[in-house]
Amino acid sequence: MNNSVKSLLAVLFGLLAGAVLMMLTGHNPIEGYQYLVQGGLKNPERIGNTLATATPLILTGLSVAFAFRTGLFNIGAAGQMLVGGFCATAVGLSLDLPRGMLLPLMVLAGFIGGALWAVVPGFLKARYNVHEVVSTIMMNWIAYWTVYYVIPAYFKGDSVETESRQLPANAMLRESWLSDMFQGSYINLGFFIAVLTVIIVAFLINKTTLGYELKAVGFNRHASEYAGIGVNRSIVLSMFIAGGIAGLAGVAQYTGNASSIQIGILPSQGFDGIAVALLGANAPLGVLASALFFGLLYSGRGFMNAMTDIPPEIADTIIAIIIYFAATSILIERLIRKLRLRRSANKKQED
């Protein structure tokens, strides 16, 4: 069965399960979904916000998907994103440069920060065969606590204790013409970074020798080694790139969508990235599509919550259920196969 059909079925079942949940808790699901979609798409401002919400999801999804292609499960996108966002914020707050130089420098800092954070698990995997799932989780918490203490120590906010100073407008990804075009939305240059990254990654995976080697390692580590591919190098490199992409998500989130970095919270987009990658079948375009869909759910839920009294967490619940269905899509395949068998058996009997 085709991957996109599988994903669409998973989405369908997820939405159905969400409807059942709304009914069980005494709400009207049709009304709920109506407001959910309206909240995400009703006017240009809301569309812009949906795109902005989707931006970090595109990047974390891409990060997870990229690592997955090399057979690595990057569960640490949250930490890499946090570190990337932190590095970009630190650069933005401490350097006083013209915008044309500052922004690229911030993006670069974000990429390098996330990449280095992911290289540690990559190296441990390549050199010592330490499972990346556990090591990336550890790195998540190390990132969490490091940022927790470094932000108040060096970049303390003016009024609120739990966030950094506000970035000056000069050091943010927001552009006035873009906000005007979307009538005051907080959409920003991050979205273009994300789309550009999708294109680059698609090219890298599908059209380059490096991409071929990384995929080969993902398919069969031993065969690749036998064929002369530097497996250890590929693993470290793959984590480097995946971490860098997650770092870009941090740049988009903390210097574009938000104007400061909060402490005491691991960005949920890191974990949602796993969902995005899975639903998008680890393909760059699939990731883009599913991130936009999740972005719609996330940005519409506030409006839905205001118009009905359905708790906004319904969006998270639906996404989680979609992932479960995507993981168990084999069940649907089996059902279809069984139906086909029965049909052909019936035909034979008729003949």
Next chain:
Amino acid sequence: MWTTIEQIFPYAIVFTIPLLITALGALFSERSGVVNIGLDGLMIVGSFIGAFVVSKLQEQYLGSWWVLWVGLLAAAAASALFSLLHAFASINLNANQIISGTAINMIAGALTIFLARNITGSGNIRVTSGFKSFDFPVLSKIPVIGDLFFTRMYPTTLFIIALLLISTFMLYKTPFGLRLRSCGEHPHAAEAAGIRVRRVRYVGVLISGAFSGLGGAAILLTYSGEFNGNVAGLGFLALASLIFGQWKPLGILAATFFFGFASTIANVSQVIPSLAVIPPVLLKIFPYVVTLIALVIFSKSSHAPRAVGEPFDSGKR
């Protein structure tokens, strides 16, 4: 220094217990061959159901001793039920166990808050009172040991230590334990010996679910007192303890106590002069860094169950 340790110890034990029981549950699951990364979600479910049941019962039977135990049992049952989702996906459907576990985490995190908001509006559920700590009679009078282990202890501590002993006995001294371990090492040999691999793995995952639920409820009923939608990542820490403890009950006990002690020290470091000189960030990241180092050290001689994480395909030899 000694008084400091004496003061910290009871807290460290209280903090260790939820980790211990959750990691112990994961031991059953992984020893039977199923990776369970959904521990965090299962703990959240336990914490939610525990808070829900206890707060409802306390409206009527405030002060009755059995209410809290009913809450614990309900939490274990609910989490066991919830872990069926993971068991079904990874045992019957041969799904990727890590993805299925991640889905469990996400569903639990989102669904429980969704339901809690429908109940209380704010998404937090408070219980009126949790377990009371007490000094164990006689034993707390023993010098040194009494002060460290038997003062200000909770009934849950005794309960969970008992479960640890029973689990160890079950795993190593009963036919069931031998079967469970064989399914995680060499499921095909186990099958050839007449063991129903899938069924044993179901039991492993269910025990893991029930124990995680106990862990979540233990957090709620000892030191937190409120369900707020997460368990501060303790489920992941439990998973790390399992690996750190090299898939053995006593190893897990040591690893979880290490985490419990290290976290407690980090939490109280600011009020203890001899610790306040160390930057708190170092104390906070210390357990995680040590885990990474331990993983490197153990990488050569890992005692991971050989078939863990692999779907069982009866036809594949």
